[in-house]
Amino acid sequence: MGVSGYILIKSGRLIDPSQDWDFVSDILIKNGVIIASGCNIDEETLEDGFKLICASGLMVSPGFIDIHAHLREPGFEYKETIASGTKAAAKGGFTTVSCMPNTDPPIDNAAVVNFIHERARTEGLVRVLPIGCVTRGRAGKELADMEEMASAGVVAFSDDGDPVYDPALMQLALSYSGDLNLPISNHCQDHSLSRGGVMAEGAVATRLGLPGIPSAAEEAMISRDIALASITGGRLHVAHLSTAGSVVLVRSALEQGIPVTAEVCPHHLSITDQWVFGTKGVYTEAASPFSYDTSTKVYPPLRTDQDVGALIQGLASGVIPCIATDHAPHDLASKQVTYEDASFGISVFETALGSLMELVHGGRLSPSTLVERLTSGPAQVLGSKFHKFATLAMDTPADLVIFDPDKEWIVDTNEFASKGKNTPLVGSKLKGKVMGTIFDGEIVFQDAEFLEKVEEVG
């Protein structure tokens, strides 16, 4: 149920791929619902007591939907909480976030699912959709009670952080996923091939003397899962694609009519393993081989320019229907150690749009394709009942984001709402910034500059 009162957003560039919209127009929100959009709305016709937002020069789109994030609660509240994570999500323009179950205890039964729902209701700034474990305790030995969790409201299943390693278990899980009509999001990593690696296998790993993870570790498991999806008819979703070969595998599965969806993360679309040196992708003799930046340590690892190019193409062509952040906040102590000992993960919510806009400014992606992959694409992975959160159409919940595509800013982690300051983008200049986020008709984030654009009328 949204908050009461009117909000009128005037003269924004409405980018709504669900209706094929890209034009300048207005939106009127009342009591949490969009009651008019895509037409000229005269404020003189409204009764006093409304908020007027001048969105001239800004883009307005449905709120972003993230189907892969780590909110760390319960168990790792020193890294993130539902309160801090959803605040960071709102700052990044996300109005819906699915949270992964690698918590302590893991989300593997209805009681923990209910705990997340309750926490989100009382502390959350945006919608939180829990993902349940595939296996009990994420231990990979036996299936968790997927039906119980489905009844409690999980939107998908995953052992993320780890793969579902046993093929027979994965086959069973996929069979149930078809019956329950909920996707299995698998973290595809064949441990016997990744063998304790900490970054992408290749020249940089060799130079730094760090154990590498071959692309085949990801691709071998994706191939297995596609074969299992084809015999079970289950709903396979491949988490965080990172290699050119993975794009080829997903494309070929789709061509054969095998139902598979996939996601890609902002960091895999924008930076490479060269960033591991800690010199922001610029290789200098002075910086290597003795320096590295542990905030670049992420699973799957940052890879090559060629992989980045293939992922962008996969995203542009629709082979990859959605962008997911894999927001993985960590405390300082987990990163201020050697590269081998550092935790895997990047804090992504607050830099996602800025780094993705680089693809738009570089002509690699249109604004509407980018917004589609952040709204309708992820909604489609979750299922038809989520489409109403991915549109600016009349009579739908007022979840939307207002952003300045051209605003340049420097990433300062002191300003992060997330407890996780672990990003290699610290100090980088990004172009594109969220100005305001509205969730269920309420302004849940407002940039300081944007304050000037909001007027209380009456």
Ligand code: DOR
């Ligand atoms: O880098 C990662 N961090 N990849 C994952 O799959 C898990 C995540 C985490 O939970 O920190």
